[in-house]
Amino acid sequence: MTEIFDAIKKSAIEIKNLIETGDTGKSTHENSTGDTQLKLDIASDEIIENIFKEVSSIKAIVSEEQEEIISLNKDGKYLIAYDPLDGSSLADVNLSVGSIFGIYENEFSGKNIVASVYVVYGPRVELVIATTDVKMYRLINNKFKFMQEIKLNEKGKLNAPGSTQNCWAPYHKKMIDDIFQDGYRLRYSGGMVPDLHQILLKGGGLFSYPGTTDRPKGKLRQLFEVFPFAFVYEKANGQAIDGFDRVLDVETTHIHDTSPCFFGSNEEINRVKKVYKENARK
Ligand SMILES: O=P(O)(O)OC[C@H]1O[C@](O)(COP(=O)(O)O)[C@@H](O)[C@@H]1O
Numbered sequence: 001m002t003e004i005f006d007a008i009k010k011s012a013i014e015i016k017n018l019i020e021t022g023d024t025g026k027s028t029h030e031n032s033t034g035d036t037q038l039k040l041d042i043a044s045d046e047i048i049e050n051i052f053k054e055v056s057s058i059k060a061i062v063s064e065e066q067e068e069i070i071s072l073n074k075d076g077k078y079l080i081a082y083d084p085l086d087g088s089s090l091a092d093v094n095l096s097v098g099s100i101f102g103i104y105e106n107e108f109s110g111k112n113i114v115a116s117v118y119v120v121y122g123p124r125v126e127l128v129i130a131t132t133d134v135k136m137y138r139l140i141n142n143k144f145k146f147m148q149e150i151k152l153n154e155k156g157k158l159n160a161p162g163s164t165q166n167c168w169a170p171y172h173k174k175m176i177d178d179i180f181q182d183g184y185r186l187r188y189s190g191g192m193v194p195d196l197h198q199i200l201l202k203g204g205g206l207f208s209y210p211g212t213t214d215r216p217k218g219k220l221r222q223l224f225e226v227f228p229f230a231f232v233y234e235k236a237n238g239q240a241i242d243g244f245d246r247v248l249d250v251e252t253t254h255i256h257d258t259s260p261c262f263f264g265s266n267e268e269i270n271r272v273k274k275v276y277k278e279n280a281r282k
């Protein structure tokens, strides 16, 4: 898998340069989820696709920005699903954004994810690789240097509650209020990558993107966003659930499926499970 990680590192350096110099405006296209694509989304997608085309171990790729799976090498072992520029609408206000990659074998499903990688483009560029463990690297003088392993504590102090609040179920609202009452601090930028990276590096907490009245299956996409981060959180001694069970056990029926999702350290996730079990129906 090393050549895949090297390809991702190469794409991260090109995307960093694109973000620094590129146009943050909208294109005239929509992606399959119905989001208007930014010029940066399209350009980052092209960068990654062109680099992955050169890697012989990749069988097929699928991007959040494209409709279909693209076959690359019939003898390749790995399938990669990626979100080329997550949180792209935050680039114009100079908040952090990211890229997310899920590496799968056999077919695109939560059960088949074998590794994941994400990149944070912030004041510094950091890259996190999850295999059997979770390792963080930082871009220094155009090279990724190993910095540290990432492990969550049993309990954290941060709360990142996503989605439109007036569409929350009453029990979800009460749970979030209770968590704040217990002294947790609000940390939500609207960029999944920096928001989840912050919880990982500060030792723990909760990130939630529930099902809501306007989006019963949430917003975040399983293959490109939810499963890769679920893999990271599990390997970092945390958990990722759909409110009830491991989100990596949720079935994928379409490549652009979304799922409610909760990522965090054990204490916070067990709290979500209890509230959802007592109040919600799956
Ligand atoms: O504003 P909301 O509804 O809380 O949604 C925020 C979420 O949407 C996203 O921006 C979606 O990602 P894209 O920018 O790749 O579409 C996530 O990064 C973030 O967690």
Ligand SMILES: [Mg+2]
Binding pocket: 083, 085, 086, 087, 192, 225
């Ligand atoms: Mg995204």
Ligand SMILES: [Mg+2]
Binding pocket: 041, 064, 083, 084, 085, 086, 087, 088
């Ligand atoms: Mg995106």
